[in-house]
Amino acid sequence: MFHSKITGLGFYVPDNVVTNEDLSQLMDTNDEWIQERTGIQERRHVIRGEDTTTTMGVKAAKIAIERANIDKDEIDFIIFATLSPDYYFPGPGVLVQRDLGLKTVGALDIRNQCSGFVYALSIADQYIKTGMYKNILIIGSELHSHGLDMTTRGRGVSVIFGDGAGAAIISRETDLSKGILSTHLHSEGQHAEELALIAPGMGKRWVTDIIHENDPNDESYFPYMNGQFVFKNAVVRFTEVINEGLQANQLEVADINMLIPHQANLRIAQFIQQKFRLTDDQVYNNIMKYGNTTAASIPIALTEAWEQGKIKEGDLVVLAAFGSGFTWGSAIIRW
Ligand code: UT7
Numbered sequence: 001m002f003h004s005k006i007t008g009l010g011f012y013v014p015d016n017v018v019t020n021e022d023l024s025q026l027m028d029t030n031d032e033w034i035q036e037r038t039g040i041q042e043r044r045h046v047i048r049g050e051d052t053t054t055t056m057g058v059k060a061a062k063i064a065i066e067r068a069n070i071d072k073d074e075i076d077f078i079i080f081a082t083l084s085p086d087y088y089f090p091g092p093g094v095l096v097q098r099d100l101g102l103k104t105v106g107a108l109d110i111r112n113q114c115s116g117f118v119y120a121l122s123i124a125d126q127y128i129k130t131g132m133y134k135n136i137l138i139i140g141s142e143l144h145s146h147g148l149d150m151t152t153r154g155r156g157v158s159v160i161f162g163d164g165a166g167a168a169i170i171s172r173e174t175d176l177s178k179g180i181l182s183t184h185l186h187s188e189g190q191h192a193e194e195l196a197l198i199a200p201g202m203g204k205r206w207v208t209d210i211i212h213e214n215d216p217n218d219e220s221y222f223p224y225m226n227g228q229f230v231f232k233n234a235v236v237r238f239t240e241v242i243n244e245g246l247q248a249n250q251l252e253v254a255d256i257n258m259l260i261p262h263q264a265n266l267r268i269a270q271f272i273q274q275k276f277r278l279t280d281d282q283v284y285n286n287i288m289k290y291g292n293t294t295a296a297s298i299p300i301a302l303t304e305a306w307e308q309g310k311i312k313e314g315d316l317v318v319l320a321a322f323g324s325g326f327t328w329g330s331a332i333i334r335w
Pocket of ligand 1: 029030033034037038114155157159160226227228229230231234263264265268292294323324
């Protein structure tokens, strides 16, 4: 039996900065509303043709591989988390295998939206623990901007989300006091439609329905979010799953050196911080700069926190996420 540890981290965001002021040119919104409700000041949007979900993921992965100090041929498996894949199928995992020129290793695509990175980490952890693989590349990447309703109709969703990618190399650790101590995953499909993109799909609206009806007011292929309902569930589930992780390892809140919450909304992160009475040094947020990048948000924030020297060897790092599904999860890591 082994442990797994994060040995390399990288992130990539497009250069194109979109401010709240820029969005107010497209829809009836304003900087004050967005900052007050979400804390977001700006986000990045891909300029069409310059990047895709896969190419952003590949750029983040190259940095993570270099920092892990391994050759790309030492990667045994790829896990790619996204809700915004380049193609309906195949998923981006195989595109990463191709673009990075990796050996014909397995490539697994997972969904799980805002919890995607925590789910990916948990899967990687199981493969490493059992000894099946030594090094796994995991990526969370999202290109939201081109799928959002950039009119006033979509403002409750479109001002929140941004584009970007984060990647990590998860490797074998023989010291069982280090690395990923545990992961905790949950779902509650009862609320699947409260934060969802319904079409095109094989359930309610087929591509042929959309083409046939050709309705310019069709909203079904834009994401829908029942914001207040999601918010209320998020604060409860974040709290539960962080507590669950701490209890599973006989740890206390005071043991946390760094909490990286999924960057859903700065108000949610602040609520959690207050609830657990954590200091500003114990929580890392960057939603102000990048918006909510869904599966990419935790690896981007984790990479930035690490780059800024805020995570040191021996630290207890807690990752926690909640989002569409609903799905939620946490990871407890001894760095
Ligand atoms: O990452 C996945 C998990 N996602 C989350 O956790 C998100 C959770 N939810 C939220 O973060 C918040 O619910 C939002 C930030 C999405 C919305 O904040 P809210 O305080 O719940 O606002 P609301 O949806 O209740 O809307 C309040 C008002 C409405 O106007 P009326 O009906 O009161 O006249 C909206 O039409 O604000 C209006 N509104 C806007 N106004 C300006 C909604 N979006 C905007 C906007 N600009 N962008």
